[in-house]
Amino acid sequence: MVFEYLENNENKKEHDESLLSISQLGNCKMKLFLELKKLYKEEYSTSLKRIFRVGDAFHSLIYNEIIEKSYASGIRIVSSEQDISMPEKKIKGRVDCIISDGKELMVLDIKSCSAWSFDKYQKGEIPNNYRCQIQLYLHILGYKKGILLFVNKNTSKTFEYLIEYDKAFVDNLLKEINIFYDNMENNIPPEPCNGGEWGCKACEYFEKNKEEILNKLKEIKS
Numbered sequence: 665m666v667f668e669y670l671e672n673n674e675n676k677k678e679h680d681e682s683l684l685s686i687s688q689l690g691n692c693k694m695k696l697f698l699e700l701k702k703l704y705k706e707e708y709s710t711s712l713k714r715i716f717r718v719g720d721a722f723h724s725l726i727y728n729e730i731i732e733k734s735y736a737s738g739i740r741i742v743s744s745e746q747d748i749s750m751p752e753k754k755i756k757g758r759v760d761c762i763i764s765d766g767k768e769l770m771v772l773d774i775k776s777c778s779a780w781s782f783d784k785y786q787k788g789e790i791p792n793n794y795r796c797q798i799q800l801y802l803h804i805l806g807y808k809k810g811i812l813l814f815v816n817k818n819t820s821k822t823f824e825y826l827i828e829y830d831k832a833f834v835d836n837l838l839k840e841i842n843i844f845y846d847n848m849e850n851n852i853p854p855e856p857c858n859g860g861e862w863g864c865k866a867c868e869y870f871e872k873n874k875e876e877i878l879n880k881l882k883e884i885k886s
């Protein structure tokens with residue numbers, strides 16, 4: 665029965681390219697805007713791609729450990745790499761893992777990070793984009809709890825951070841998403857955020873090519 669399902673559903677994962685990925689939402693809006701308008705594409709170096717693959721390897725290790733210890737811990741993996749979406753808000757996401765403790769379902773998101781970031785996260789300095797990601801997953805799935813599991817890439821030590829569903833936080837986020845899409849429709853580029861002091865690439869690109877970009881935006885029909 666299980667294998668019959670696997671055979672018949674091999675290639676049925678849906679990737680709707682018109683929806684914005686939740687993991688990108690808390691990041692640079694300028695980059696998102698320019699990329700969605702096909703005016704800019706960030707290049708990923710081979711070494712950066714390698715870093716992504718190291719992250720994937722940590723995911724597999726953690727999944728295996730949860731499965732190996734599930735009989736003793738009572739924690740079960742219900743689903744991994746689960747595609748979810750909210751088409752009315754034009755957003756989609758892929759949840760690393762849905763787990764159950766036998767009482768409720770929870771989101772588990774695994775973040776491998778440097779020793780420096782790991783120390784910061786342990787002090788409670790959790791990046792806002794991680795919070796946004798978990799809150800939207802919880803909202804779409806209707807769950808109350810999410811866990812960010814940080815893995816220190818230098819030591820392989822882990823640390824978990826619990827996030828409870830916060831409706832007011834999500835309402836604000838959904839409003840921001842509406843504004844972003846309204847601006848997209850009207851071809852209005854976002855203002856640089858306060859990450860600008862380090863001279864981020866998307867804003868540098870925008871400033872350098874401002875006239876050309878604004879002219880192209882006039883021609884683009886959203």
Ligand code: SF4
Nearest residue numbers: 692857859860864867
């Ligand atoms: S300052 Fe940096 S992070 Fe902020 S919008 Fe510009 S490129 Fe993006």
